[in-house]
Structures are given as C-alpha cells and as structure tokens.
Amino acid sequence: MKFELDTYHRNTPEQELLDDLIRVSKELSKDKVTIDEYNERGKFHSTTLTRRFGNWFDTLKKAGLEKTRNLNLTDEDLFGNIENVWIRLGRQPKYNEMLAPLSKYSAGTYEKRYGTWRGALQQFVEYVNKIDEPGATIISETSTGATQRHKTKRDINWRLRFLVMRRDNFKCVACGRSPATNPEVVLHVDHMLAWDKGGETIYENLQVLCSVCNIGKSNLDFREE
Numbered sequence: 006m007k008f009e010l011d012t013y014h015r016n017t018p019e020q021e022l023l024d025d026l027i028r029v030s031k032e033l034s035k036d037k038v039t040i041d042e043y044n045e046r047g048k049f050h051s052t053t054l055t056r057r058f059g060n061w062f063d064t065l066k067k068a069g070l071e072k073t074r075n076l077n078l079t080d081e082d083l084f085g086n087i088e089n090v091w092i093r094l095g096r097q098p099k100y101n102e103m104l105a106p107l108s109k110y111s112a113g114t115y116e117k118r119y120g121t122w123r124g125a126l127q128q129f130v131e132y133v134n135k136i137d138e139p140g141a142t143i144i145s146e147t148s149t150g151a152t153q154r155h156k157t158k159r160d161i162n163w164r165l166r167f168l169v170m171r172r173d174n175f176k177c178v179a180c181g182r183s184p185a186t187n188p189e190v191v192l193h194v195d196h197m198l199a200w201d202k203g204g205e206t207i208y209e210n211l212q213v214l215c216s217v218c219n220i221g222k223s224n225l226d227f228r229e230e
Contacts (some may be wrong), residue, residue: 022054023068030070037071041104041111078110083118084129086110088167092192095175095185097126133164157206166194169211177215191216 029046030038040051040061051061058064065071086109090098093107100122103112115125161169170192176183182190195214198204 017049017053019057019067022049022057023064025049026054026064026068026070030068037065040113045105078114078118080128080132083110083115083125084132085163087115087125087129088133088163091167092170092175093184093188095183133167135164153201153203155200155203155205159200159206161194161206161211165206165208165211168208169194170213172208173213176213177218178212179214179218182215193219195219 025048026038026043029043030036032046033042043051043054054064055061058067087098090103090108094102098108100112102108103110103115103122112122112125115122119125119128174183175185175192177190177192184190184192193214193216194211196204196206197210197212200206204210
C-alpha cells in the first residue's frame with residue numbers, strides 16, 4: 006500500500022482560493038455561500054480560506070459575495086432543523102450527522118449558539134416540552150358552509166408535531182413505514198377526528214400517518230373504520 010500526503014494549500018494564490026469560492030456560488034446559483042456548502046463542494050477546506058482572509062465573512066467580501074445570515078438564525082430556525090433531522094433518523098441525531106443534505110446547519114452552528122451540541126439538544130427538548138397557554142375560541146367555516154367553534158387553530162405547530170411524532174415512534178400508525186428505513190417516506194401529523202367535524206388540534210386528537218395513508222384517509226375518522 007502506498008501512502009501519500011494530502012495536498013498542501015498554504016502557498017495557493019489568493020485569487021485561486023477566491024475563484025474556487027465564486028465557482029461554488031455559481032454552481033449553487035446563490036450570491037452567498039455557507040461554510041458547510043463550501044466544504045461540500047469546494048476544492049479546498051473552508052479553514053484554508055479563513056486562515057488566509059481572517060474569517061468567513063471577510064472571505065465572502067473578498068470574493069464579492071454577500072454575507073451569510075447564520076448569525077441571525079432564530080431558535081425556531083435551529084430547533085425546527087433539529088426536529089426535521091430527528092424525524093428523518095427516527096431518533097436523536099448525533100453530532101457528526103448534522104451535515105447536508107440531512108441538516109441545513111452544522112453541529113458547529115449549534116455549538117456557537119448553545120455552547121455544546123449536548124446543550125443545544127437540551128435546549129431543544131426544553132423548548133419542545135414547553136406548554137403553551139390555550140388560545141381563544143375560533144369560529145371557522147367548513148367546506149359545507151357550516152360553522153364550527155374551535156378552541157385551537159387548524160395548523161399544527163412544529164413543537165406539537167414533534168411530540169406526536171415521538172409518541173408514535175416516528176412511524177405511520179396505519180402501515181408502520183418510517184423515513185428511518187425508507188427515505189422516500191414522508192410523515193404527516195393528522196387529525197383523528199377531522200377539523201371539519203369539530204376535531205381539535207390537540208395531542209390526544211393527532212396521529213402520525215405517511216403521506217399515502219393520509220391521502221387515503223382524507224377526512225374520515227379512524228374510529229369509524
């Protein structure tokens with residue numbers, strides 16, 4: 006077996022580094038490139054560029070690109086991403102799994118915000134488990150023209166969706182399929198008693214169905230079948 010050293014990039018001309026970053030931006034058809042996007046597509050590693058130009062924002066400026074906006078991400082953005090990855094895996098994601106295309110943001114992004122990856126997961130769980138105050142009564146109109154009085158909105162927020170997904174083991178309760186074993190499976194959270202029939206958007210009235218089973222169910226009540 007023959008061993009070879011990795012290519013040494015310290016003496017690479019600055020313009021060659023910048024040209025490669027610009028190439029990646031054109032491939033993505035974007036006027037800004039994140040560190041993760043560059044590491045996935047670039048000829049060099051992002052640290053090679055940041056050592057040369059100071060930091061990633063300065064590197065982007067040198068290349069005539071716009072700043073990325075990861076520093077302005079909200080907790081909702083970051084936690085929503087964890088939720089998506091958790092659902093796709095069917096379990097708690099690991100540090101080295103927070104990579105594109107599975108994750109929009111790297112584990113390093115979470116470390117910068119929450120100190121450690123473990124700390125980010127703890128904040129996520131605390132946020133998901135936080136109880137919201139009940140809202141006012143909502144008057145809605147069904148497809149038949151009748152009105153219904155609801156105490157909850159029809160839309161399911163991602164926190165409640167995640168709690169239901171976790172309870173149902175990230176699987177369709179009808180057919181048992183899961184994205185963890187088949188990436189083509191898309192999971193929905195469905196009202197057991199349809200909203201049009203007076204069903205509320207509450208934990209006890211929600212269930213996980215794959216897209217195929219959910220389309221087949223339509224607005225039927227599983228308890229009637």
